[in-house]
Amino acid sequence: MKKLSKVLSVISVLILIGAAVSGCGRGSSATEKIDETKTQLYVAIFEGGTGDAWLKTLKAKFERAYADVSFENGKLGAQIIIDSSKNAGRTVLDYIAGDSNDVYFNEGISLNTFASQKYVLPLDDICDEPLSDGKTIRSKLSSDQITNLTALDGHIYGIPHYECYGGVNYDKDLFSSKRLYFAYDAENNGGEANEFIKKSSDARSCGPDGARGTEDDGLPSSLEEFYLLMEKMVEMSIVPFVWTGKTSTYTEYLLNAFYANWMGYEEFSENFTFSGNTEIISKATATTNGYTFETDRIDIQESNGYMLTKQTGRYYALELLHKIMTNPAYYYSKSTQITFSHLDAQEAFVYSRLDTKMQPIAMLIDGSWWENEASDPIARTIKAYGSDAENRNFGFMPLPVRVGGSVAEGGGKALTLFDHMGSYVIINANTKNTPKETLAKQFVKYAYTDENLQMFTTTSGTAKAVAYDLTAEQVSSLSPYSRSVWNLRNNPSVNIASANSPNEMFINEEVALKLAWSSVIRNQNYLSPYSAFRDSKTAYDVFGGIYELTLSGWSDYGEYFKA
Template structure:
């Protein structure tokens, strides 16, 4: 969610546009430009979700509209922030799937008003609902906040979440699940073992069966892992944002949607703090208990050495961390410790696809039968909500069409097509990610998904599951976007004069630092900064 003032710059960008327009686009596989057809060029942020989903959508779109060709190019930094803002007027792409909310580009009249195609039913595809009617209620408000009106210039792209990913097979083998009586079990009742407990949702047959409910349960599980000579958790050393967002997810899980959403609406009542929150006292939210509990979680893991020894090495990037997690099953035979959990996002399986495919060859398809699940966050006290609250770090991801599109009508058709029920399902079936719209997967969809992807959907689809975001439509969050995304959650000035921003690293760097001291510093730091924000 991330300024040209001279003729010289205009000429420069115009020249850049001519260069970009004259280049051939990326053409996946053997696909070539057909001079007898009309081409649409689409840019998409190619992160952990890969490109298979958009290739499949294009294939079907071109079947329905045989006079069109769609070329999609995946990039990262080129389609975010300043880079896209500088080139959108001149490059070849008419439509974008990105990870930004382009308020400034709307204000600069760079994006197309797509209200009509968002609010009109998708009847050409046999549906009676519009994109707007399917859209998450909060997202309807947030998307319109890009222009402070009732018009749509963007629609939301996807949602993604951070978790502790656990090795289901390891939990069965080492008996790390909980039974109803509080003892450990593998849950293999056919082998005479005790059945798994109902878990946090108090229902059998769901994603959290046998998993810890309380923080006490969680600590007991971590200690049991250590007793069994396991490494409880691994994370990437080069991505502190993963760790920050996972802890924010824990904070949100404790507070629930009503209390946590105050951190981006700054308009409502916090029943635990017993305060009416507004823009004059928003800093008081730094006292939310979920934040302290997240700090205690990080402190416990660090001070008890319950993490992979190289997890703070910058050379251990996210791909290497995934590989270490996956291969630890086989390295255990040579005396290395097996790793029980991976701190990562819902996209990790897609990122690790090359490793997974190689493992399937090396171990005769063994990976196909391996299972991974999502570890729920525990309850810490009586104010912890029972239902799942998912913190989406990509509430800022959007889809839009530039105003000076060369093929505006085709772009409109493609935007509508990618948001049909069938393509919402396709996106989730292929990527494992979800989109903030109302849709359901079929049994056929689920049968084509991995155990892990199905477990994510199991959480997301539940009627009592709520999604909260890292951004909101309140003017204070829009005017201070960088502060609220980068500093608000975990940046603090300690009494020692040191600034910290990622709790796991802070507790390792400063061994005498406590969760309470960090928590107090957060409140003092943000109370002092509050008066310096743009209101």
């Protein structure tokens, strides 16, 4: 009996050790049978809005293309094993050192942190080697991207993966059928009317970019027009907005999109570069209708970076969100419920125009990946409503660039989109000096040929954050929504900002210096404007509160500007 209990105890210990060691392995989703005749490459992917269909296609193509290439002695060809997970960049950072995945296509990656801790391989060599399309990866990166990527120590440790923007998505079919577009005012060069089109064929206003014949024609170019639009929607029993109540992050997508577009690429990017000149609100005077502002232009450097919280675009972004949130008629009733997820919001948006029990919803606050993420409800609507639900026209909305009136033709502002994803492909440093290193680099190079970049976009509906074109046929194969986003980002005048910079202070304090919307108002902290507005605070309260909170902690960065 005594012996038996000892044996059982030892077995228990062995089971415990086994369980502990098995925890060190790869993710459970990597279940493909191993082909011992080939070299395996484990590729981890964040299972988010862009899905993994593109990677499955890439895997099949790569395995075929490299079937006759040996990456290690005694083996021929490669086997790509996909490990899909919900672990974004910050989580990957916690385990990458002990993980056996070789390549990661992920988002939310603080590249400098991964590189600084030597968790990833430098990729300079593959950026400069010619690809099968005759180009190099470096040639597909912009000069700003190269500056940011090499800021830490001159090496490139990650290559930009996908490019997504949070903001406002709208139902183009609803806008057309209900004539919710602004009309072109020929008498005033498009600059005065603030009137809606009366019939579908009427000429539409220039939109925020001030150019006719572009994606934003007929969309509100000023806050005044945006408010008129929401009023008109309410009069027509249309719900202007829906968003998730689960987290305030999504309402910040609207704030960021508006803020970036209002300030433009240069001035918005100062939030990360801490260098340049910008317009701020220098004085506010209370009036019966709110506030009137005086503005000023100031130089920005590290020592006064907190002044960026006074940029005009930040205030007007807050004003817009405040306007939306303080009138329950402007948003779907469940949008403030914590149980209402972003998937629920997408479903409500997709169903609302078709389901007769619902009021149509005109706009969804979400990222530019939403349609791919909402493929299930879209498929269900097609099943339930037939042709009415097919080929729906959704679009990504450029936001206003002025307070009142309307942008006149030629008087607009080029669109600035904010890619907030921090999405990169990186190679695990554990592959260094192993046969996997060559294979991993070959695979990444293969993923960045024009052909495969195009495949990525036509499969996922999303753009890669590098330079490439789609053929006319490929563009027409995209869904109307993906086409709308592609047309916006592919417009030569559009600027795409991202939260990156070669600034030393930003590199070192990236987490703390991310675009902040938290505030302190009368000794009460608010995580986001969303929660402050729900607590009856005004846009100006929050504007001042963000400044106060940012200023209070700025001395933490003193080492970067005390000469």
